[in-house]
Amino acid sequence: MKIEVIAFGIAKDILNSNQVTLEMEEQSSVADVRQALVDLYPAFQGLASLQLAVNADYVSDDYLIKENDEVVLIPPVSGG
Amino acid sequence: MKTLIHITSEKLDPQACLETISYPECGGIVSFVGTVRNQTKGKPVLKLEFEAYEKMALKEMQKIADQAKIKFQVEEVLIHHRTGLVKVGEEAVVIVVAAPHRKAAFQACEYCIDTLKETVPIWKKEFFEDGEVWVSAHP
Numbered sequence: 001m002k003i004e005v006i007a008f009g010i011a012k013d014i015l016n017s018n019q020v021t022l023e024m025e026e027q028s029s030v031a032d033v034r035q036a037l038v039d040l041y042p043a044f045q046g047l048a049s050l051q052l053a054v055n056a057d058y059v060s061d062d063y064l065i066k067e068n069d070e071v072v073l074i075p076p077v078s079g080g
Numbered sequence: 081m082k083t084l085i086h087i088t089s090e091k092l093d094p095q096a097c098l099e100t101i102s103y104p105e106c107g108g109i110v111s112f113v114g115t116v117r118n119q120t121k122g123k124p125v126l127k128l129e130f131e132a133y134e135k136m137a138l139k140e141m142q143k144i145a146d147q148a149k150i151k152f153q154v155e156e157v158l159i160h161h162r163t164g165l166v167k168v169g170e171e172a173v174v175i176v177v178a179a180p181h182r183k184a185a186f187q188a189c190e191y192c193i194d195t196l197k198e199t200v201p202i203w204k205k206e207f208f209e210d211g212e213v214w215v216s217a218h219p
Contacts, residue, residue: 008133009203010214048219053201056136072133072201078215079130079137079161079202080114080173080193 001026001067003033011050011073014043024065030054031061033071048076084157085141087134089164092171101176103155108182110189114173116166126207130163130172133201137161140200144192152188154179159192161202172204 003022007015022036030052038044051074054063058074065071082100094113101109116128145157158176166172175192179185204215 006133008131008201009205010217013214047217053133053136056133056139058199072136074133074201075203075214076216077197077199077201078204078217079132079200080197 001028003028003065003067003069003071005033005037005052006070006072008073009075009078010047011044011075014041027064029061030059030063030065033065034061037073050075084159085138085145086160087132087137087141087163088160089162092160092162092174094171094174097158097160097174097176101156101158101178103178106155106178106180106185108180108185109176109178110182110185111177112173112175112189112193113171114193115171116168118168120206120208123208125168126209127168128166128172128207129205130161130166131203131205132161132163134163136201141196144195144199147195148177148188148192151191152179152184154184154188157188157192159196161196161200163202 003024006019012018044050053072053074054069119125141159148157154177156178160174162172175189177185177189206213
């Protein structure tokens with residue numbers, strides 16, 4: 001299945017785009033998507049953290065992503 | 081109309097935020113105003129840029145306000161955050177908390193800004209004379 005991942009902050013700089021489309025197997029988890037991204041873009045490894053949000057909520061690594069989920073890369077936040 | 085949880089690219093107005101919060105039952109109103117510092121580790125900062133995943137940021141800000149009310153027995157919580165380019169000295173965030181007693185208001189206000197910095201998907205880029213850096217991105 002195709003998963004579109006939206007990026008903000010430094011994640012956008014690393015992708016050189018505000019989104020990337022990944023071809024993933026069905027039943028892929030958040031951890032699988034993160035691993036795929038790190039494999040494609042090793043610069044993600046240098047970040048202090050890399051969380052993924054699904055449908056505007058933080059989810060755990062074992063969350064299984066569905067095709068139409070809104071998946072967003074959350075690099076270390078720095079508001080305030 | 082009271083806008084308690086708000087993200088805007090317009091200049092924030094701390095006085096208007098304070099006036100938004102007024103509860104006759106509350107004897108303590110504590111506010112925190114986070115402004116753009118002119119330096120980081122001695123290097124002059126020219127300006128900041130904030131980027132937000134707005135839909136989720138608003139949700140997370142609302143969660144913080146709801147939690148603050150439960151944890152500290154405060155009556156009302158306002159959190160406004162700026163996005164886009166922000167100049168040195170301008171406000172990046174305004175938090176106002178109203179509680180019947182001051183101690184709860186102080187604690188709740190600190191809880192709100194500390195938690196915001198940990199959970200709300202907003203990112204800050206600092207611009208220096210010789211480049212720009214996403215704050216806290218690297219360990």
